[in-house]
Amino acid sequence: MQLFLDSANVDEIKESLTWGVISGVTTNPTLLSREEGSFEPLVRKICSIMAGDPVSLEVLATTAEAMVGEAERLAALAPNVVVKIPMGVEGLKAVHCLRCREHKVPCNVTLVFSVNQAILAARAGAAYISPFVGRLDDIGWDGAALVEEITTVFRRQQIDTPIIAASIRHPQHVQRIAAAGAHIATVPFSVLKQMAAHPLTSRGIELFLADWARSHGEERL
Ligand code: E4P
Numbered sequence: 001m002q003l004f005l006d007s008a009n010v011d012e013i014k015e016s017l018t019w020g021v022i023s024g025v026t027t028n029p030t031l032l033s034r035e036e037g038s039f040e041p042l043v044r045k046i047c048s049i050m051a052g053d054p055v056s057l058e059v060l061a062t063t064a065e066a067m068v069g070e071a072e073r074l075a076a077l078a079p080n081v082v083v084k085i086p087m088g089v090e091g092l093k094a095v096h097c098l099r100c101r102e103h104k105v106p107c108n109v110t111l112v113f114s115v116n117q118a119i120l121a122a123r124a125g126a127a128y129i130s131p132f133v134g135r136l137d138d139i140g141w142d143g144a145a146l147v148e149e150i151t152t153v154f155r156r157q158q159i160d161t162p163i164i165a166a167s168i169r170h171p172q173h174v175q176r177i178a179a180a181g182a183h184i185a186t187v188p189f190s191v192l193k194q195m196a197a198h199p200l201t202s203r204g205i206e207l208f209l210a211d212w213a214r215s216h217g218e219e220r221l
Contacts, residue, residue: 001178004054004164004186008032008042012189013049019192026056026108026130026166026186028084040077047078056108056128058084064093071098075105082127084110087117092124099125108164118150122161128184132167133177143167144176151181171195 004024005016008031016022025046035042047055055078059070067090071083083098085091085107098105106127112118113136121129131150133143147165154161162183168174171194174185187195 001182002184003192004184005192006031006166006168006186006188008035008046009189010035010042010045010049013046016189016192017049019196021192022053024054024056024184024186025050026084026164028058028110029060043074043081044077047080050080052080054082054106055080056082056084056110058086058110059094062090064090064097067091067094068097068101071105071107072101082106082108084108084130085126086111087113087121092120095121095124095126110166112150113146115146115149115153118163119153119157119159122154122159126161128162128164130164130166130186133165133173134167134169136167137169144173144180147177147182148180155181 002023003021004026005013005022006026007013008027013025032039043057057074059067061067061070067085071094074083075081083105085094087109091109095107095109098107108128108130109121109126110130112121112129112131118129118131131146133147136143136146147163150163164184164186165177165182166186168185168187168191171191174187174195177185
């Protein structure tokens with residue numbers, strides 16, 4: 001399973017790239033609204049930092065025709081832009097149209113909350129589909145179970161559209177959707193840091209250093 005960073009923050013993106021673990025970025029209007037500066041320079045910068053790896057940018061339009069126009073403008077910003085299109089009939093029409101256009105804008109169908117929505121998005125020609133895990137948990141459902149169901153159905157139906165598990169809130173989500181067979185998890189930087197940490201790892205390092213210091217004092221390797 002690949003990891004994408006769910007962030008529009010340049011410092012977070014640069015830092016996580018140094019870990020060697022992320023191979024894409026997803027943004028949304030909420031994440032972008034938290035950042036300083038205007039939209040275009042910021043997203044151009046993110047796309048250039050990601051050097052060819054996919055960066056999802058979401059349309060704001062709500063009709064298919066307007067979505068297509070916005071998607072084409074977003075895709076022109078950088079070659080690695082993937083356009084996020086919200087699920088729905090207008091979204092499906094837009095994805096179908098963008099897929100058939102000459103330059104074939106890759107679309108990430110976002111705000112997917114059911115297996116049927118995932119099937120429709122894949123059939124319309126999405127390059128990725130993004131089921132939202134945490135937001136389903138928020139209303140008392142089991143978001144990770146949705147990813148399990150979509151991966152099972154896609155495998156059985158031989159649908160090869162990559163699934164980006166989104167709205168990831170904690171490391172347990174990542175483990176469950178990885179076990180389910182999701183292709184990609186897009187994780188906030190806070191969750192990426194939690195994934196790297198374990199109290200026994202920290203304690204183990206402390207103990208090793210203390211034992212070494214007892215026998216060798218300040219001596220270093
Ligand atoms: C993914 O593409 C979305 O940007 C994101 O994961 C939404 O997460 P949230 O539900 O925590 O806002």
